[in-house]
Amino acid sequence: MSQRFFKFNGLFIILIVCSFSSSANFDFNANCLKAYQNIFELKLTTARQIIAAEKKAHPTNAIVPLLENYIDYYYLLTNESKSEFERLEAAKTSRLDQISDDDKTSPYYLYAQAQINLQWALIRGRYGAYFAAAREISKANSQLTENSKKFPGFHPNGIGLGLINAVMGALPDGVLKSTLATFGLKGNLQTGLNILNNLAENLPKSTYEPFYEEAIFNYAYVLSDVAKSSQAYNKTIKYTARIADSSLLKAYLLAYVCARNGYTDQAIKILSDRPTGSNYQPFPYLDYLMGIAKLNKLDFTATSHFEKFLQTNKGNNYVKDTYLHLGWLSLLKGDDTSYNANIVKVKNLGSNYHDRDKQAINEANAPKPNKNLLKARLLFDGGYFTKSLTVLSESKAENFTSAKDKTEYFYRLGRVNEDLDKHDTALINYQQAINVGRNLKYYFAAKSAVQMGKIYEAKRNPGKAKSSYNLAIEMKNHEQENYIENEAKQGLKRTGS
Known part of the structure; x- marks a missing residue:
C-alpha cells in the first residue's frame, strides 16, 4: 500500500493551513483540504458533504465555489452525460461572481477563476463547443499568466499553465486550433512538459504538496496522449507511487497509461484490484477500458465488459467505438451476422465528438477487416x-x-x-x-x-x-x-x- 500524501494531523495541518490561508475569505483550511483529497480519490459524495459543512460554517469562504466546481468537473468526466453538463453549467457564472467579489490580493483570486474557466473549457470541448472552450482557455491562460507574475512562488499556477502550453503546442490543424488562434493563443509542448515535470519533482518538497495529485493527473495525460512520449509509462509509475491506493483516480490513471502503452496485463490487474464501494463515483469508462485491454490479448470475456459499459454509461462518447469492438469480437468468433449488426450500430448510435468514435466511423465504412x-x-x-x-x-x-x-x-x-x-x-x-x-x-x-x-x-x-x-x-x-x-x-x- 503506498503512503498517503495527505496527513491531517498536528503540526503539519497547521503549517499547511497557514501557507494556504492568505486571507479569511480564501481559506484553504483543514475541511477544504479534506474535501479536495476526497475529490481526487473520486469520493465525490463525501466531498460534497464536507463542503456543505464548510459552507454552513464559513459562508464567505471563496475556496468553496472552487471546490464545488472541481466536483462538477470530475462528476462530468466520469458521468459523460451531456444533459448533466447542460444542467450544471449554469453554476459557473455564480461561482465566478462570488470569487471575483473577494480578496484581489490573494493568490487564489485569479487562480480560482482560471481553474473554473479551464475546467469548463475542457468539458465543453468534449461536445464540440470549440469557440466557447477557446474563449475560456484564453481567459484561464491570461489569469494564470498574470497570477504567476504577481505570485511567482505560488506553484499551483503551473498545473494549468503546463497543461495549456502542452496541449496548445501539440494541437493538429483543425477547428479547435484555428479557433484558439483567433484569441492569439499559442503554446509550446516542451515548455508545458518542463513545467509539469518541475511540479512533479518539486511539489512534494513544498507546502503545496496537496496539489501533487492534480499535477500528476495532468502530467500523465500530457505524456501519454499529447506528447505520446516513450517515457509516459515509466514516469506515471514513478510519480503515482506516492499517491494513496485508495484513490480511484490513481487506478484509472495507471490503468489508462498502461493500456495505452502496451502493458496490458498490468492494466487488467489494476482494473481488477481497483477500489470499489458506494463511496466512489460510478465510472463506467473503466469497464470500457477493461474491455479494450482484454480484447488486446484476444480474451473474449471482453464482451461482458463492453456490454456493462453500454448498460451503465449515461453519455454518448465511446459508444460507437464500443460497438466497433463488439463487432470485432463477433468477427473473430466467426459470427458475421453479429459483426454486421454491430457495424450498423457504429453508424447509427452514439456521437462522433471523440476521436475514438470518429475513427470507429471510418472503420465501419471501410471493408471488413482481415482476421489475421x-x-x-x-x-x-x-x-x-x-x-x-x-x-x-x-x-x-x-x-x-x-x-x-x-x-x-x-x-x-x-x-x-x-x-x-x-x-x-x-x-x-x-x-x-x-x-x-x-x-x-x-x-x-x-x-x-x-x-x-x-x-x-x-x-x-x-x-x-x-x-x-x-x-x-x-x-x-x-x-x-x-x-x-x-x-x-x-x-x-x-x-x-
Whole structure:
C-alpha cells in the first residue's frame, strides 16, 4: 500500500493551513483540504458533504465555489452525460461572481477563476463547443499568466499553465486550433512538459504538496496522449507511487497509461484490484477500458465488459467505438451476422465528438477487416509484439488481394519489427507500405512515413528523418491526416527544420 500524501494531523495541518490561508475569505483550511483529497480519490459524495459543512460554517469562504466546481468537473468526466453538463453549467457564472467579489490580493483570486474557466473549457470541448472552450482557455491562460507574475512562488499556477502550453503546442490543424488562434493563443509542448515535470519533482518538497495529485493527473495525460512520449509509462509509475491506493483516480490513471502503452496485463490487474464501494463515483469508462485491454490479448470475456459499459454509461462518447469492438469480437468468433449488426450500430448510435468514435466511423465504412491483420493489430496494441509477429508470419504479401490489406500488412510488420528493435527490417516494411498505399485513403502509408522519420531520428540521420516527415506531410486525403501531419511537423521541429 503506498503512503498517503495527505496527513491531517498536528503540526503539519497547521503549517499547511497557514501557507494556504492568505486571507479569511480564501481559506484553504483543514475541511477544504479534506474535501479536495476526497475529490481526487473520486469520493465525490463525501466531498460534497464536507463542503456543505464548510459552507454552513464559513459562508464567505471563496475556496468553496472552487471546490464545488472541481466536483462538477470530475462528476462530468466520469458521468459523460451531456444533459448533466447542460444542467450544471449554469453554476459557473455564480461561482465566478462570488470569487471575483473577494480578496484581489490573494493568490487564489485569479487562480480560482482560471481553474473554473479551464475546467469548463475542457468539458465543453468534449461536445464540440470549440469557440466557447477557446474563449475560456484564453481567459484561464491570461489569469494564470498574470497570477504567476504577481505570485511567482505560488506553484499551483503551473498545473494549468503546463497543461495549456502542452496541449496548445501539440494541437493538429483543425477547428479547435484555428479557433484558439483567433484569441492569439499559442503554446509550446516542451515548455508545458518542463513545467509539469518541475511540479512533479518539486511539489512534494513544498507546502503545496496537496496539489501533487492534480499535477500528476495532468502530467500523465500530457505524456501519454499529447506528447505520446516513450517515457509516459515509466514516469506515471514513478510519480503515482506516492499517491494513496485508495484513490480511484490513481487506478484509472495507471490503468489508462498502461493500456495505452502496451502493458496490458498490468492494466487488467489494476482494473481488477481497483477500489470499489458506494463511496466512489460510478465510472463506467473503466469497464470500457477493461474491455479494450482484454480484447488486446484476444480474451473474449471482453464482451461482458463492453456490454456493462453500454448498460451503465449515461453519455454518448465511446459508444460507437464500443460497438466497433463488439463487432470485432463477433468477427473473430466467426459470427458475421453479429459483426454486421454491430457495424450498423457504429453508424447509427452514439456521437462522433471523440476521436475514438470518429475513427470507429471510418472503420465501419471501410471493408471488413482481415482476421489475421485484426489479430496482429490487437496483439500489437496490447504490447504482445512476438505474438503479433507470429500471426503476421502466417501470411505473405501475395496472400492479400486488396491494396488496403497489403498496405496494412506491411505497416503492421513495420510497427512490430520496430518495437522488437529490428529497425532496418522495419524501415523496409514501412517503405513497402508507402509504395503500395500512398494514394489510398487509409492512414497506413502516411503513418509509415512518420515512423520512418522517428527511426532515422534515433539513428541520428536528420537528413533522412526530415525527408520521411516531409513525405508524410505531402500525402493528403487520408484518415487521421491532421494528426499525422502534426506528428510529422513535431518531428521536423525536433530535427531543426
